[in-house]
Amino acid sequence: VDKCPVAEPPKILGKTLEAPNFSPDKDLVVTFSSDVSDANRCIEVKVSDPDAFKQDDNFKENITIKAIALNFKKDISGILPTITTKLLTDIDSIATFKICFDQCPYIEDGPFQIGIVAFDDACSQPLFDTLKITVNMTPPPNENVRFITPSANVFATVREGETKVWDIFARDGVSDTDPIIESVYTDGFNLADVGMELKRSISPNGEYRAQLIWDTRCDVYDFSRKTSFEIKIKLEDDDPCDYIHPAVLTFKLQIIFNDHDPIIDSDLTFNNRERRVDGLKRKLNESLHFNVLGTDLDNDFLVLSAKGIGFNMANYNISFPGDQKNSPVSSVFNWDIACDNVNLDVKDEFEFQFIVVDDQNRCGLYRADTLNVSVKLYPQDNLGPKLFVTNLNPSMTLTADNTLDVTLGQQIELDVAALDSILAQADMLHLELLGVTTDGTVPPQGYSFTPSDALNEAHGIFKWNPDCSIFANDDYENNYTFTFLAIDDRCFNEKADTIKVDIKIKDVDGGDTDFKPNNFISPNGDPWNEFFAMVKVDPNTGELVSILPKDNCTGRFVEISIFNRWGKKVYSSDSRDFKWYADGEASGVYFYLLTYSDKEYKGLINVRY
Numbered sequence: 001v002d003k004c005p006v007a008e009p010p011k012i013l014g015k016t017l018e019a020p021n022f023s024p025d026k027d028l029v030v031t032f033s034s035d036v037s038d039a040n041r042c043i044e045v046k047v048s049d050p051d052a053f054k055q056d057d058n059f060k061e062n063i064t065i066k067a068i069a070l071n072f073k074k075d076i077s078g079i080l081p082t083i084t085t086k087l088l089t090d091i092d093s094i095a096t097f098k099i100c101f102d103q104c105p106y107i108e109d110g111p112f113q114i115g116i117v118a119f120d121d122a123c124s125q126p127l128f129d130t131l132k133i134t135v136n137m138t139p140p141p142n143e144n145v146r147f148i149t150p151s152a153n154v155f156a157t158v159r160e161g162e163t164k165v166w167d168i169f170a171r172d173g174v175s176d177t178d179p180i181i182e183s184v185y186t187d188g189f190n191l192a193d194v195g196m197e198l199k200r201s202i203s204p205n206g207e208y209r210a211q212l213i214w215d216t217r218c219d220v221y222d223f224s225r226k227t228s229f230e231i232k233i234k235l236e237d238d239d240p241c242d243y244i245h246p247a248v249l250t251f252k253l254q255i256i257f258n259d260h261d262p263i264i265d266s267d268l269t270f271n272n273r274e275r276r277v278d279g280l281k282r283k284l285n286e287s288l289h290f291n292v293l294g295t296d297l298d299n300d301f302l303v304l305s306a307k308g309i310g311f312n313m314a315n316y317n318i319s320f321p322g323d324q325k326n327s328p329v330s331s332v333f334n335w336d337i338a339c340d341n342v343n344l345d346v347k348d349e350f351e352f353q354f355i356v357v358d359d360q361n362r363c364g365l366y367r368a369d370t371l372n373v374s375v376k377l378y379p380q381d382n383l384g385p386k387l388f389v390t391n392l393n394p395s396m397t398l399t400a401d402n403t404l405d406v407t408l409g410q411q412i413e414l415d416v417a418a419l420d421s422i423l424a425q426a427d428m429l430h431l432e433l434l435g436v437t438t439d440g441t442v443p444p445q446g447y448s449f450t451p452s453d454a455l456n457e458a459h460g461i462f463k464w465n466p467d468c469s470i471f472a473n474d475d476y477e478n479n480y481t482f483t484f485l486a487i488d489d490r491c492f493n494e495k496a497d498t499i500k501v502d503i504k505i506k507d508v509d510g511g512d513t514d515f516k517p518n519n520f521i522s523p524n525g526d527p528w529n530e531f532f533a534m535v536k537v538d539p540n541t542g543e544l545v546s547i548l549p550k551d552n553c554t555g556r557f558v559e560i561s562i563f564n565r566w567g568k569k570v571y572s573s574d575s576r577d578f579k580w581y582a583d584g585e586a587s588g589v590y591f592y593l594l595t596y597s598d599k600e601y602k603g604l605i606n607v608r609y
Helices: none
Strands: 011-016 027-032 042-048 060-069 085-089 094-100 112-120 128-137 146-149 154-159 163-171 180-186 196-200 207-215 228-237 247-256 263-266 276-283 287-295 301-308 323-326 329-336 349-358 367-378 385-391 403-407 412-420 428-438 452-455 457-464 477-488 496-506 535-537 544-546 557-563 569-573 588-596 600-607
Touching: 011 027, 011 112, 011 128, 042 060, 042 085, 042 112, 042 128, 060 094, 085 094, 146 247, 154 163, 163 247, 180 207, 196 228, 207 228, 263 349, 263 367, 276 287, 287 301, 287 367, 301 329, 323 329, 329 349, 385 477, 385 496, 403 412, 412 428, 412 477, 412 496, 428 457, 457 477
Parallel strands: 027 128, 154 247, 276 367, 403 496
Antiparallel strands: 011 042, 042 094, 060 085, 060 112, 112 128, 146 163, 163 207, 180 228, 196 207, 228 247, 263 287, 287 329, 301 323, 301 349, 349 367, 385 412, 412 457, 428 452, 428 477, 452 457, 477 496, 535 544, 557 569, 557 588, 588 600
């Protein structure tokens, strides 16, 4: 394998054209005024390479130069001569190159720096040396373009239908006659589409004359989407160095239309320019009515309509026909707020937007005015039903606190009535028995109560004839509380009333304290003591009344048996109203056995004729 010979890098030196010798300094500073000719705006560089004197390199070495920008970014290859490569030998060991600069600095303000790099063809990698050159250069004299008329940005409004002209004059420097280059920018529109034209006049180099012409006829040009316009005119002189120092003139223009905006109004307020009407309140089953009016001073064709914000008015049976014709237009808003169409638990605030639109005017512009009306809904007032209980059995008394004392065997019959307190509208009432409680162990059985539904007044009849089945465990007195409920159907404000009836039921008193049977009869045909019976004369009425202990849940009358003195049964009956006339029986003493289901009574009967 061939081994690369030991190589040394090339050496580069530089000097100005006027300098007698090349400077050993690797930083060369040069200055050129603006009036230096092209031929004298140059420097020289000298490149040598020790390897050209070495036998290992055959006494020759190829060197090349290139230019690099150091404090800017541009292609600067144009400063190099046509030939940038030379073969050095031991006979011709120096290469000289002339580096020439254009009249325009690469950097407008301040010096620019470049590097001239000399490199060889050493094996295995080229070796190099660099000369840093700082160039101070004065560019050719030049004055920037400036606007003479107008001298400042233009802000203007133009009434529709007019044609407006602005004369524009700009000049380059007094001593300059550079051509002036025009650029026009807008904020997103085409000049011709809105009736504008920038008309440039023929003028000598160094001057710029033009006119900005605006035809604002809206029946020719469409201003429905845009009414404000910004135009920037940028002028730049074509100076030798192409430095950018534009003069900018800005036009901010706006068109003013002759037609008027429509106006919407309602009779809800006295303000004919209101934008919102808040605070309207209505109760269910009430109505909301008002008029909406739209006007236009130009008598244009108007369209009046309405919509619900976040809801469909048709779902709530709301009427607003709207109107469309030449000004004025009007329509009536009507809402009968029925309970069936509204669910206050879901939505109780409603906002309506009324809009009058003028989009058929001469300019075809969309013009509108809106009115928002908000309504808060509340439930209807409701006093609620009231419950009353009336006792229909005169043999017992219902107290003021609805307590009823009942002895077993009495028929309980109550009229339970629900009456609605009417506020503008009667409600449907539902009446029912809500429940029953007891302080005993036996629930009530056999009672009846049919629920009732009626408008404004509902009635139900409670009936109960309690029997011994309500007693248990030798407890012969029970207390029951029956609770009745009445509820109305007032939407979202239904109210109810309850009433309690306390029924205290006790068994029949079967006591025998006053049981003192007669023990003598004389069935001889006279009106006195003709038969034996368990009766006595009522001193108040003179009628015969029973003295037998009353039947109750403890004991019941079974039969009466009468025996003669020899123990023979001469009479028996299972009727409490028995009467023994002792027919065919002899005078003497007889015995009776009165049998109850739980006890017996025995006694004597003396029969005398």
